Amino acid sequence: MSIWSAPTVTTPVVATVDLPGSKSITNRAFILAALADGPSTVRGALRSRDTNLMLNGLSALGIGVRVDTADETTITVDPRPVRAADVYCGLAGTVMRFLPPVAAFADGVVGFDGDEQARTRPLATILDALRGLGVEVSGDSLPFTVTGRGSARGGEVTVDASASSQFVSGLLLSAARFDDGVTVRHVGPPVPSTPHIDMTLDMLGTAGVVVDRPESDVWRVAPGPIGAVDWEIEPDLSNAAAFLAAGAVTRGAITVPRWPATTTQPGAQIVDILSEMGCTVERADGALTVTGPDKLTGLAIDLRDIGELTPTVAALCALADGESVLSGIAHLRGHETDRLAALSTEINRLGGDCTETADGLRITPTRMHGAVWESYADHRMATAGALIGLAVQGVTVDDIETTAKTLPDFPGMWQNMIGHV
Ligand SMILES: O=C(O)C1=C[C@@H](OP(=O)(O)O)[C@@H](O)[C@H](O)C1
Ligand SMILES: C=C(OP(=O)(O)O)C(=O)O
Numbered sequence: 001m002s003i004w005s006a007p008t009v010t011t012p013v014v015a016t017v018d019l020p021g022s023k024s025i026t027n028r029a030f031i032l033a034a035l036a037d038g039p040s041t042v043r044g045a046l047r048s049r050d051t052n053l054m055l056n057g058l059s060a061l062g063i064g065v066r067v068d069t070a071d072e073t074t075i076t077v078d079p080r081p082v083r084a085a086d087v088y089c090g091l092a093g094t095v096m097r098f099l100p101p102v103a104a105f106a107d108g109v110v111g112f113d114g115d116e117q118a119r120t121r122p123l124a125t126i127l128d129a130l131r132g133l134g135v136e137v138s139g140d141s142l143p144f145t146v147t148g149r150g151s152a153r154g155g156e157v158t159v160d161a162s163a164s165s166q167f168v169s170g171l172l173l174s175a176a177r178f179d180d181g182v183t184v185r186h187v188g189p190p191v192p193s194t195p196h197i198d199m200t201l202d203m204l205g206t207a208g209v210v211v212d213r214p215e216s217d218v219w220r221v222a223p224g225p226i227g228a229v230d231w232e233i234e235p236d237l238s239n240a241a242a243f244l245a246a247g248a249v250t251r252g253a254i255t256v257p258r259w260p261a262t263t264t265q266p267g268a269q270i271v272d273i274l275s276e277m278g279c280t281v282e283r284a285d286g287a288l289t290v291t292g293p294d295k296l297t298g299l300a301i302d303l304r305d306i307g308e309l310t311p312t313v314a315a316l317c318a319l320a321d322g323e324s325v326l327s328g329i330a331h332l333r334g335h336e337t338d339r340l341a342a343l344s345t346e347i348n349r350l351g352g353d354c355t356e357t358a359d360g361l362r363i364t365p366t367r368m369h370g371a372v373w374e375s376y377a378d379h380r381m382a383t384a385g386a387l388i389g390l391a392v393q394g395v396t397v398d399d400i401e402t403t404a405k406t407l408p409d410f411p412g413m414w415q416n417m418i419g420h421v
Pocket of ligand 2: 091092336380
């Protein structure tokens with residue numbers, strides 16, 4: 001773990017930043033490919049800690065995984081019978097929630113473990129759901145085991161998915177391979193990050209799996225094959241957010257090439273947020289450019305659907321003019337770290353003014369000063385620290401390496417974006 005001096009700029013940052021593939025789309029494509037009725041090729045895949053953990057997990061479970069020798073973002077996945085194995089989840093929500101349903105098809109015991117910090121992330125909902133679908137599961141959090149019998153019954157389960165949309169996505173991705181299919185019924189406070197469930201439905205549809213929605217909060221998948229698809233992965237728009245924000249806070253202009261014309265990625269909503277804060281947005285030749293205003297305005301916004309943008313948005317708000325209120329994000333207390341506590345502690349350590357509310361943050365911009373910004377093993381906390389450091393001298397980010405969770409070389413990309421200052 002190293003301390004990284006965040007570069008500060010006094011002139012606008014103007015650059016083009018090409019982002020690697022989406023974490024969420026890559027890890028869904030890997031699961032669907034592993035359970036498909038033939039080999040699939042995934043092109044433009046993200047290669048980062050979370051996606052490598054998914055590939056390692058699938059490979060341990062006996063799935064054929066071949067990385068193109070000339071291009072590590074092209075991966076061929078060959079479905080094979082699932083076998084007993086040990087799976088390491090790191091801190092990846094998509095791995096700890098999407099792989100246990102796959103393990104239900106194993107021919108023996110699959111042990112799951114992860115980082116120390118992952119042991120407190122919510123998991124009981126999906127493990128209970130698997131029990132309800134006829135699968136033997138020990139434990140309620142990491143570490144736990146799933147004992148497969150080669151196939152699993154399936155049926156209908158009621159879950160409270162208010163802590164994470166990934167419980168629903170995880171069950172639906174494997175649902176068609178259960179003997180009776182799977183019906184998931186959510187009962188409880190609203191499910192967060194529902195656009196990520198829409199992404200799951202969209203990709204299932206591409207693979208030929210129909211998801212019926214007899215009522216809101218009910219998803220029904222009939223048993224049947226999952227079609228092999230050659231997946232082309234879009235750039236990661238949630239990761240793009242931190243870079244676009246760098247243009248926004250420096251009166252600069254950041255261009256992201258290959259910005260999809262339509263997308264299921266919730267991260268795309270950063271564009272509306274930046275525009276509400278005063279930025280100008282233009283599209284040309286498939287690229288998107290955000291230009292920062294003289295001064296960003298604060299905003300009041302419900303981020304329940306797009307919680308993963310919160311660290312970037314909070315950093316922008318700390319540098320804006322006027323108070324901001326971020327709401328609808330109580331579930332962020334169960335993300336990589338308690339993101340509400342982490343953001344308020346770190347913004348306040350720099351002399352900012354951030355208070356936690358029951359379901360979010362209230363941020364009043366102040367003149368901030370340099371200090372150590374702790375990352376809490378959270379990639380988006382680390383990038384938020386880098387963003388504030390662009391405008392505030394003397395910010396050092398602890399454990400910048402944690403950005404490798406979803407970006408293979410964040411410090412290099414950040415420096416290239418800024419150029420030589
Ligand atoms: O399904 C996915 O790929 C994700 C769903 C969301 O999780 P939550 O519903 O737990 O917020 C999001 O925050 C996470 O980064 C990725
Ligand atoms: C919440 C996040 O990740 P995970 O997939 O580990 O839940 C995130 O990337 O912001």
